[in-house]
Amino acid sequence: MSNEMKIERSRANQQAQTLRVKPRWHMTALHIVYYLIMASFLIFYMLPFWGTVMTSFKTNSEVMMSTPITPPTEWTLEGYASAMEELGVPLLTSLFVTLFGAAGSVFLGSVCAYALSKWKFKCNNVFFIALVAATYLPFQAILIPLLQTISALDLYDNIWGLVLVHTVFGMPMCTVMMRGYYADVPDALIRQAMIDGNGMWAIYRKIVLPNTRIATITVFVFQCTSIWNEMLFALVLGGYDSKPATIALNELAGTMAAEFNVQMAGSLILALPVLVLYIFMGKYLISGQMSGAVTAS
């Protein structure tokens, strides 16, 4: 670096330093207010969670004698062991329904979204509007006919019945979400793949899916969370043999003796998979949501 350039740079630095304005007192006060508001919100949201965690590690007798937010005097996994006795099988049911239901709805949604966004056919928009309308459908309104249909198909109290219902009712939302992502795939890529000798299905498999992996993960995680936490279909269609964890947890809370440590442990066990999913996939979820919001070049 020449001397002249060094002098130039030091001048620029000096100028930048003189430009740096000291914060005024009222700005500092404003920041303190901001932080106080944020801290109060944080406490508001985190306190119940803190109480849940603390209670879950207490013995039943300590639960009766202490406030929920105080740490346990004796840490124990007693609550978790009892909760798992009740939740073990329902958790497996939930996992099965969630994975298959999410996979089914994401797959169908993805294929529909591809067709709706990249191929022109008659009534294309009518189909899309119908799907959007389906996402606003209140499930309560169709519960009785749905129950009758599922019973007629001999799928009541059957794990596959729940998978089917979640696949069908999750599909419209998946389609709407993925259509937005697929619209960002340049049409030139599709045309190029056609010229390169590929048909509609091959283009979806080889070009569209690999280039929208993050979108698929985002929608899949979104769908997993919805199905994992879902209770209405589970309650109406689940019966005894195919009882998912949300229903089992509700039954824990509904027992006569209020074993809060067991209930809290059960709640945490149920929340854990979703929490882990968000912690590890958060990066992808945010970028996926962003890429859907902004038009790609």
Place this chain on the structure above:
Amino acid sequence: MAAITIRDMCVSYNKGKSYVLDNLNLDIRDGEFCVFLGPSGCGKSTAMHCIAGLLHPVSGEIRFGEEVMTAAKGKGKDKTFVPPQERNIAMVFQEYALYPNMTVRENMSFALKTKKVAKEEIEKRVNYMAQMLSIEQLMDRRPAELSGGQRQRVALGRALVRDPQVFLLDEPLGNLDAKLRDQVRYELKKIQEQLGITTIYVTHDQTEAMTMADHIVLMKDGHIMQEGTPEEMYDHPANEFVAGFLGTPQINIFSCEVKKNTLDAGTFQLGIPEQYQAALTPYAGKMIHLGIRPSDFELAKEGFNAIKGQVESIEPLGDAYLIYVRVGEKIVVFKYAGEHAPKEKELLLVPNMEKLHLFDAETEKRINR
């Protein structure tokens, strides 16, 4: 390789209310480098997309050699339609359309893998083309890691590696800077000559068309204005639009009255040479348009058939000068090939009388041969 024949092709985007291409007829010879040239919206890309099978014409026929690719008879119902993936064509888009999830090698092999060509053969062809385009060192990179010029070469390589019967290029140099564009233009022409593949090239850049084409098709508003070799089109433009579109800077156009033995533009008079007498006879006493290319003037000290004007500005081009001369209300461009720009404020320009372009004032069609 194949010749391409287009017969009575019409394309409409609004169910026949208006036509983007109106009764297009065209013959492209086998192995020819044909350029579709024209301003934006003239239908050149639409015509190419129809040839590729990416668009369905309302009516008309497209043949590759003897094989009918598209034959439509009204209302968009195709009698015959070979889908793009079965036409054995290769295409390069302006935006390159490289597959972002694949490396350069995978991009170039993709079409061959789809056609289930043997692995060794794919490797051989891809390596040969990579060497030809000097992209061997980029083979394991993804498109996002390449510069514009490199992407462009990969897109060309991907198309050429397929050994297609028709090669379609849709403004492939549009995203390159001027220097790179010249270089790739030269390479592209060289490769096309080596491989002898029938090529259609879409551009709005007349320099690209003039330098690369064996056959130019100049279009406007869905119609072919003129087609022919670059020399034919430049020397004998069929109408004022063609004359204005080809050549930089643009041709100078003057309105002149045809008088006995002279063309009177008001600010100057030119004697009518003998070879134009017959063509101008029906226009006696009428107005016509006279076109003179900037390079078809010479400087004179004095003399007959000269146009007198005041120098407005001079642009040095390095090997020549562009001199803007005011003649009455009109600015005339004159390309002067001398070593030094003239110092005079007033110039006498003498047009090359062999190279005058005469157009009908109403129809704008060429009058002289």
